[in-house]
Amino acid sequence: MSANIFSIVAEANSKAHNEQYSAEAAELLNKNVKDWLNYEIIVDGKPVPTNTRVKFDNCLHAPNYTVFSNTTSAQAWNDIADPPNHVVPLESPHNDMHLAVGGFQVGTDDFSPISGANGDMGENDTAGLDPIFFFHHCEIDRYFWRWQLEHNSTDYLEIIPEYPGTNSVDSQGPTAGVPGGIWLTIDSELQPFVKPDQDGKPSYVTSRDVTNIETQLGYVYEMPPAFLHTLPPRQAAEVSASIKGINKNEIAGSHQLVVYAKFPGDKNRKIVAVESVLSRWHVSGCKNCQSTQDVQRHALLHGIKNEDLESGNVEVSVEVVTRSETHRRGKLGATAPTPRLEVIGKGGRSFSGRSS
Numbered sequence: 001m002s003a004n005i006f007s008i009v010a011e012a013n014s015k016a017h018n019e020q021y022s023a024e025a026a027e028l029l030n031k032n033v034k035d036w037l038n039y040e041i042i043v044d045g046k047p048v049p050t051n052t053r054v055k056f057d058n059c060l061h062a063p064n065y066t067v068f069s070n071t072t073s074a075q076a077w078n079d080i081a082d083p084p085n086h087v088v089p090l091e092s093p094h095n096d097m098h099l100a101v102g103g104f105q106v107g108t109d110d111f112s113p114i115s116g117a118n119g120d121m122g123e124n125d126t127a128g129l130d131p132i133f134f135f136h137h138c139e140i141d142r143y144f145w146r147w148q149l150e151h152n153s154t155d156y157l158e159i160i161p162e163y164p165g166t167n168s169v170d171s172q173g174p175t176a177g178v179p180g181g182i183w184l185t186i187d188s189e190l191q192p193f194v195k196p197d198q199d200g201k202p203s204y205v206t207s208r209d210v211t212n213i214e215t216q217l218g219y220v221y222e223m224p225p226a227f228l229h230t231l232p233p234r235q236a237a238e239v240s241a242s243i244k245g246i247n248k249n250e251i252a253g254s255h256q257l258v259v260y261a262k263f264p265g266d267k268n269r270k271i272v273a274v275e276s277v278l279s280r281w282h283v284s285g286c287k288n289c290q291s292t293q294d295v296q297r298h299a300l301l302h303g304i305k306n307e308d309l310e311s312g313n314v315e316v317s318v319e320v321v322t323r324s325e326t327h328r329r330g331k332l333g334a335t336a337p338t339p340r341l342e343v344i345g346k347g348g349r350s351f352s353g354r355s356s
């Protein structure tokens, strides 16, 4: 078939591209993903996991769909909740894995071991070009279903009316085909996905149409019974970090909000939390991004106790880590924007942090 000439050329191009890299590059990338999933720190001689796996476990405990589903709603929830009751939205570990496969190392911008072989997954503009995108999103979908089973939500998803994160133009970004300033519901159209014509009129799929994967979409995940009906333990933290005041327009591409802590007796500060911001290369040129310039995130600070804050023994700071300095405001040598950090302890008490 003559049309196949394109796929033959594409295959040859892919092969030539891949031949530039040794098998070692793939091994390094695999190791990088494992590092994100297993990262831990030692506090008082004991290991404290502060990794993406903990986020995956914790998100399953989110008490309602709205805060489970996205970082903006979770941020609003955590702004008024005590840190032990803070939620982790599924979007947070989802973003981590995009950056991990995209070559970001935990908390650093050191791409040297796999220079040029970093995946497309790390940026919104290109993530869907990597076949692993579909495996990743399948896993996200599986976690979503597991959450639905645990929270009696297989047939209905509650979207809290007019909650932050549910508007067509708030920090979650505009919704395709929906005008600005509209509150989204379970019946909002999911453009461009069209339903089979009913009465000769095409209509768009809504969330209500695709809530139950088994009865409405006709597929299942084979999960071990223990996996289905036993939640991994929730790993609460006494202390949380609220990070605000970053304008996405000032950064080209995805970046990390890295929280550090210096414990008494330690020579160096440790990375205690990483929040990944999955972005795109040309934010100011992206119409969809204009309403989402303000990045706000919460991060649980495992390993830090309320008493550490009260005694002032542990020093907490935050930095924005970009791909390289050329990606800061698009200018070589420009400094990364400085976020505002608030460290929150028991009863919502605020301890000022330090941005650096």
Ligand SMILES: [Cu+2]
Pocket: 094, 098, 137
């Ligand atoms: Cu994704």
